Amino acid sequence: MKPLSLHDSVHVLDLPRALPGALLQLDGRQTAADLPCETDELGALFGYRIPEAVARGKALFWEGAPAEHIFQIVGGVLRLFRMSSEGRRVMVGFAFPGDVLSIAVKDHYLFTAEAVTPTRVRRISRERLAIQIAEQPKVATIVFDRMREELCAVHHQTLLLLxxxxxxxxxxxxxxxxxxxxxxxxxxxxxxxxxxxxxxxxxxxxxxxxxxxxxxxxxxxxxxxxxxxxxxxxxxxxxxxxxxxxxxxxxxxx
Amino acid sequence: MKPLSLHDSVHVLDLPRALPGALLQLDGRQTAADLPCETDELGALFGYRIPEAVARGKALFWEGAPAEHIFQIVGGVLRLFRMSSEGRRVMVGFAFPGDVLSIAVKDHYLFTAEAVTPTRVRRISRERLAIQIAEQPKVATIVFDRMREELCAVHHQTLLLLxxxxxxxxxxxxxxxxxxxxxxxxxxxxxxxxxxxxxxxxxxxxxxxxxxxxxxxxxxxxxxxxxxxxxxxxxxxxxxxxxxxxxxxxxxxx
DNA sequence: CGTGACCTTGATGACGCTCAAGTGCGGTGG
DNA sequence: CCACCGCACTTGAGCGTCATCAAGGTCACG
CATH class of the missing domain: 1.10.10.10 (Winged helix-like DNA-binding domain superfamily/Winged helix DNA-binding domain)
Known part of the structure; x- marks a missing residue:
């Protein structure tokens, strides 16, 4: 007789059978429109791009590389990390569906983004974003808000570490x-x-x-x-x- | 005979006598123009304001209060902290001359800013900044850069804590x-x-x-x-x- | 069915927190 | 001017938590 796994919930008789949509959100494999991009304000920027897939374990971009694009996560989860001078890996965040990556960087990516699960993203070039900002002042507001979010995310980690x-x-x-x-x-x-x-x-x-x-x-x-x-x-x-x-x-x- | 203080540098014969300007930068008491505000790009925003003094231990603004102003530190040092749910003080940063405070917040201050040393600051209302951004597109760039700096500051603390x-x-x-x-x-x-x-x-x-x-x-x-x-x-x-x-x-x- | 990646658990010791005492120094009042 | 007082800083003793080293366990995959 196979011993019980450590993870079997022996005390809990009926586990939730269906998890309607909740878990799907963290999974990058579905092909339908994962996020309602048109409803949020960034839709205009990213909506017309075809989402591309990033396989589990593959990097979306690397720390130190010239920052050419901005990414919106459609599905999946990424880990964001830097390498410290001693070669240790320093995790600086995770990215979830709906998050926008590297909108705040100037010219080079500050960290590597690697897919934890199969992931799907939309991308837009920084040039294009700059043009959009110049043409539509409203876009600047959107970018401000996203930068605020990025700031909040880092703050969140700081509070965790404290x-x-x-x-x-x-x-x-x-x-x-x-x-x-x-x-x-x-x-x-x-x-x-x-x-x-x-x-x-x-x-x-x-x-x-x-x-x-x-x-x-x-x-x-x-x-x-x-x-x-x-x-x-x-x-x-x-x-x-x-x-x-x-x-x-x-x-x-x- | 008075015993040597713990802090006397008995091994060091000649201490630097004069510290030309370096230490002054962290001191808020001098009355001449502390920072060359006109040379940096924010000068146009803050330069025409008369710096105001904040006494040691006094708060410049409080966590949770409506964010009405943006501040530029001219001289002195402030501590930036939040109160955790348990009542512990959580230090989220320090502000030094040249730093700009709370440019990234939306409507309420995220932390309290309290003068560690006598401090001198310039302030500008958020409304006024919004107008400036609308009138001069270049101002938006300045604000972007400052937000990036704020992000870097938080990142710096995260790396310290790791x-x-x-x-x-x-x-x-x-x-x-x-x-x-x-x-x-x-x-x-x-x-x-x-x-x-x-x-x-x-x-x-x-x-x-x-x-x-x-x-x-x-x-x-x-x-x-x-x-x-x-x-x-x-x-x-x-x-x-x-x-x-x-x-x-x-x-x-x- | 072996292999490797990931997860879990154990034993041990060091680092840092807690509680507590003591020092240096500036300010205030007698 | 000196004594007192309070605050910040410093140091010590004891102990708990977490890092380290090491050994299994589980699962996916070829």
Missing amino acids: CQTAEMRIVRFLLWIAHKNPGAVETGAEFALPMLRTDIADYLGLTMETVCRTMTKLRRNGLIVMRGPHKIRFPNPRLVKDVADLGDSRGEWL | CQTAEMRIVRFLLWIAHKNPGAVETGAEFALPMLRTDIADYLGLTMETVCRTMTKLRRNGLIVMRGPHKIRFPNPRLVKDVADLGDSRGEWL
Whole structure:
């Protein structure tokens, strides 16, 4: 008899069978229009481009290369990282559907963007964007807003890194990912955690081992349920709220 | 006989007597034109405003307040911080002469700005800026560049926080401050470290005690010389370069 | 069915946090 | 002018958390 996998949710009798659309959002494989590009303001810029595919593990662009294009993620997830002077990988972010990459850079890409899952993107040349800005003043506003978003994203990581304990960082990280799927936290629905453990570790300034151990602890405490390493649920929304609000008082709710 | 202070540099016979202009830059008290505002592109925006003083410890604006103005720091240093949900202070940056604050925010300030030293600033209303952008397309470019700078600043903090050891974080932090005074690292000239130990700690995700202890260690290792808690020198530029480049191999060069 | 990539768990020790005491220094009031 | 006081800084002792090194476990794929 095959031993139970670590990830079998033996305590949970009926898992959600269908995850309508929520998980699809993080998957780059569907061919229909993944995002309603025409409804958001960037549609005019990216809408008429045919999305191109980026295979899992392939880079969309490299750190230091001349920045010729701006990209909109249509489907899939990318990891954004730099190489430190010592050769260590420094994760500076993740990109999700709807995100726009490198709108704020001047002439060279600041980081490498690599597909975590099969990914689909639209691109526009920086030249073209410059022309659009000159022609339509309204475009400048859109670009401003996107730059603000990019700023917020970096700020978000900073706040994560300023959490004292590994546990807090990881809980907040998981909540952040969960929020990409509307309602996932409130309903306890399953969501995808597509990136590798090492990606998470590099993003949070931890080691892979600490990420693993902490997630195991969270599982034991009943905060999360895992079905394989990359599918997570928050079975108890109230518990989550307590933890997230309460802050650092570590060891409670166990 | 009074015992030697911890900060007396007994090994160094002649300290630099005059620090021509370098330290002045971080001091908000002088009344002449502190920064050559007319030479940089923002001069047109801020140059005609009379700088106003912010006393040490006073706030320039508060987190959450409606963002009505944009500020240019003329002299002095400010700390930029938020309050976390648990009431902890989270330092998100420092502002130095030449920096422009809150150009990227939409409607409310994201953090509180408080004067570390007596500070002098110029302000311009956001409305006025919006008008300027509409009238002169070139202004938009300036604003873009400033937003890029703000983004880089946050990125810089992220990279600091991703350093593994406290020592590395502090060395890099000190180098960053030193670079505000042109040539300070190369020549080994003294520079000001105006912020409190707690400010540094909150910025680097450490405790005040660890900051103290680590700086003591750096002093013992000969990497830095202190004359009081807020005046630092790098007596050996070559040593500094090794440390900064070499990365984490901790314990060497001692 | 072997191989490799990824994930998980264990043992150990160092780094950094906590609590606590002590120092230096500027300001205020007697 | 000096004593006192408070704040910031410094140092110490003890301990918990997390990094490191190492060994399995699981799964996909050829």
